[in-house]
Amino acid sequence: MKSNLVPINVFGIAMSIPDEFIKGSHVRRDWVDLRDQSYSPSLSVLSDVMSLDPRLMVDIPSSNLKQPIFGVRDQKATQRCVGYALAALIDIQRSLQWLRSFGGKAPTAAEVDRIRLDIASADMLYRMAFFHDHYPDLSTIQGIEGIRSLRSAIKGFYHHGACLDWPKDTRPSEKGRWQSTSFLPTSPDDEGLFPNVDQAKDARRIGLGAYFRLASVLNHYHAALNDAQAVLCTANIHDGWTRATPDNRGIIAWPPQLGRTGSHAVVLTGYDETGFHVLNSWGAAWGGYKGQAGIGLWDYGDWAQNVIDAWVLRLGVSAPKAFGFLQGERGVKGLSGPVQAGSTPCYELVGHYMHLDDGFHVSSGSYPSFPSSWKRTRNYLLTGVRPGTDPPDPGDTRYRGLLLWIPGSLEGIKATFTQAVARKNRIKGHGLYPYTVFWCNSFVEKSLEVFNIIFESCKSQAGVEAEHLNSLIEERVQGVGRAFWREMEMSAQRAVHGTTDGPSEVHAEAELETVELGYVADLLRGVMELKAELGCEVHLVAEGTGALVVHEMLAAIRRDADRDGASRQYFCNHDPTTLFDSLHLVHPAIGWARAQVFLVPLVQRINETAAPLPHPGDTAPGVEPVSEVKADRPARIYVPSEELEAQLCFGAYGKSLLHLAASAFEDRLPGPGSTPELPTWVPQDFLGMAGMDRKRSLHSALYRLNRLASQKRPGDRVTQTELISDQAIQESIFAAIASMRDPACQTFGGGKVGQDHG
Incomplete structure (x- = not known):
């Protein structure tokens, strides 16, 4: 499949999953970090069965399958599953935002084409993870092409946003896009290490709002899917994943014949009494569970033994003009002070x-x-500079x-x-x-x-x-x-x-x-x-x-x-x-x-x-x-x-x-009277x-x-930071x-x- 924009017939296609997809580690486990925010399930009533919103599914001509309106990615020969999984999650949430903004109406054919064109760039997300891909057991920084973890991808997304992809086999016609090589192997963006001006500017439009790490508790996963409709997940995989095709009803065979062979990143989009629904990045010819191209069934027993990490995310609202305003904790226990927040995004x-x-x-x-x-x-x-002393023209x-x-x-x-x-x-x-x-x-x-x-x-x-x-x-x-x-x-x-x-x-x-x-x-x-x-x-x-x-x-x-x-x-x-x-x-x-x-x-x-x-x-x-x-x-x-200087202190040092x-x-x-x-x-x-x-x-x-604004009374001690x-x-x-x-x-x-x- 050259492009997710072109409808395909999955019947009659000879499935051939490359061995490198299931052999070898393509994602690294997230190390324990006590600063991570843990997801806490709410007390809302959970659905017995949940799947990707049917309004986000469209028919594939000449078949009895449906596929997501944003398409099913095919990472092909790349080993960038972390970027592809995160991009798919972003697409799900952006599509849900789109449904809400249009009153929940089903999209027209023209709108579906536009949604499929405006998907997040998997390669850009993967590349930005590089800046945060550091581990205690690694003596050197990993290269641009290396194993990533979910946390590194999430932090890269937080700091740099997400560009739109160009899901065609032509070079991008819009400067702000970052084309993934799965659509064009010779894409000029494959040489990019950091967003250019146009890409950095456009990437701000898609930002991360909140993210929480999931404990490996079944109820937490179910609750997170009810809250956010998608969960980013990594797992140990085996040969059973290669047999999850429409001919086998999209079921990941369990138990496997060969045992664990590698690791992989995917998106969970739902669940039922048997297991989780998994959106993969191996093309629309994979999966087919309950008629959903690209989505397979992951048995609960398989999940319990092979799940690695999982995160639940929410996209943020684009409000660049609001940044820089400190909001006090007024009304919370009578306090009034700056709220502790995460680091400022790099973009x-x-x-x-x-x-x-x-x-x-x-x-x-x-x-x-x-x-x-x-x-x-x-x-x-x-x-971009116009010297002079006169006021600038409005334009x-x-x-x-x-x-x-x-x-x-x-x-x-x-x-x-x-x-x-x-x-x-x-x-x-x-x-x-x-x-x-x-x-x-x-x-x-x-x-x-x-x-x-x-x-x-x-x-x-x-x-x-x-x-x-x-x-x-x-x-x-x-x-x-x-x-x-x-x-x-x-x-x-x-x-x-x-x-x-x-x-x-x-x-x-x-x-x-x-x-x-x-x-x-x-x-x-x-x-x-x-x-x-x-x-x-x-x-x-x-x-x-x-x-x-x-x-x-x-x-x-x-x-x-x-x-x-x-x-x-x-x-x-x-x-x-x-x-x-x-x-x-x-x-x-x-x-x-x-x-x-x-x-x-x-x-x-x-x-x-x-x-x-x-x-x-x-x-x-x-x-x-x-x-x-x-x-x-x-x-x-x-x-x-002199009065303010006498009131300064540096930690325990009183000056x-x-x-x-x-x-x-x-x-x-030399002091007064000093001699050699x-x-x-x-x-x-x-x-x-x-x-x-x-x-x-x-x-x-x-x-x-x-004086300093932080001094409530004259003579108050003040810190160097103040x-x-x-x-x-x-x-x-x-x-x-x-x-x-x-x-x-x-x-x-x-x-x-x-x-x-x-």
Whole structure:
């Protein structure tokens, strides 16, 4: 059967199931994960017999069989049963949604043809499972073609959605489709590792709402089928599966002649007194149970001995504009706070991020990243950016520039990714294309677990209220902390300069040896080229340790600028003063000695060369300029006030994280009266500390954060996480960017500007 769109006559067809379908493991058991949500049956009355909704079945001409209106897939020579089973389940639920939206009326012939054309892509679902296909007993990451599990496919679906397939033996005519090779073996999509822009955009239309793992309890399976009409399932299979044909009434023979021979993924669509109804992916010539092509009967005894895993799923409602709104638990036990939720789907930020760890792209997990991603984004911006200062025409959906955001690394990738998604549409509302660089979150997430162990050890020794607890923590954490901080600095260097070994610090007078171009340097070069070619706006925000990355970016520009004309190789514009239309450093976690090399001079030059702008008044609750001169400058450094800094704590440590870094992580500076014979060392200040108020040279750029929204009363202790997540500074950044334009075009209705790229 070449296509499920073409009716077939299953009679007279010689059944020939390839041996590889039943011999060998084509699906892997899901490992135990206590974070899985278990399915709990409701108390609703169960049907004695259940099968696929008859309204979803249509006649096959020249036979007495029916087949689902979305067709019966034939995976042919592929070993991608996990993707095919999940795609069939999605098709069932989408067809049920279709019936509901049309009042339950039976579809017309034209509507059936459309439904069969708009089926989920099995290959796309299989490929996205690759990013989550990791197991404790595997020493290496599996290749693109390898065994998958149900959980990995479900997580891939959650994070990337599902494209539509192109169930024809021709190449897709729609860019957003992902064609499975069962329809066209030479499909160009078979070479795809990650959705392109059109595919990622269209895949958002089909998303996962809820999913629960089933216990191997018969009643749970029956209840789940009553609730959701389909269950995703894996099983050990045997030679009896090959004999489930219309001639044998579609019954999977039990017991088998040869015993277990492999494993397989299918969809359960119903049950009766004998067993479960199984929708397979071996074509319409398989099955035939109760006249249902592609559906066989799986005996309860066979199920009890050979079932592996099962999940019940519900599709989500497409509501992309609703994401980012935090709903409190109001009305539930009197609580009012953010609801704990799962990780943010990856498709919410596709085309708008780069994810690095130790200088390399993170090509697995929930938020994969590839070198080609930025190239695609840059090519899009060449036509998607419209520079200028006038308000855009109503029909003009292009951006006026780019906002590059480099978060710190103190929160894990899950939280940082969610924050980037939440601000995406706010940035677009200012006519700017948002792009975020995650550069060290995975490493920091693991390292903080070590710090927690040390903190707990210190608490158990000294007690929570001990006066010397902070000093004890500084002493105990110093060895690990210094290694941690060096790795942070090295990660920033590798992100910019590449992964080859290089100098620990790059100064203007350093030897100008050739260095490998890192991914952030490649991004910087692309941004410079866009600025030079289009004259577009470029705004840069760096939070916390993100200042280390900015430092390395400036070092790379300076190194290249110091070369002679013939040896310059990276950047087309060597003046960062004119590159950034605004620069915002939020609690910058960089030592004062290092900051004076590039960052502080850049901030001073940007503010000296820029014309003063009228101050817009209170930029945001709790944020105020340090300087008495009421003029906005395009370079800003946000620091906590001395009162707020004194209220910060980092876990059991009763001071801010920057104090801990200064005391135990970063190199110390020679103290007053220090000599080579009798050296004394003191902690150096960090650029993000409140003490920067004392440096008059920075007053034009300094802005103080006086309080946090989470503080119910003045003087309340606040955590480092609360400081990072507070929205006052972000609102101040957006207000500053808007005030740089004519007041008439500061914002564009607060809505979305620009096409949605990925």
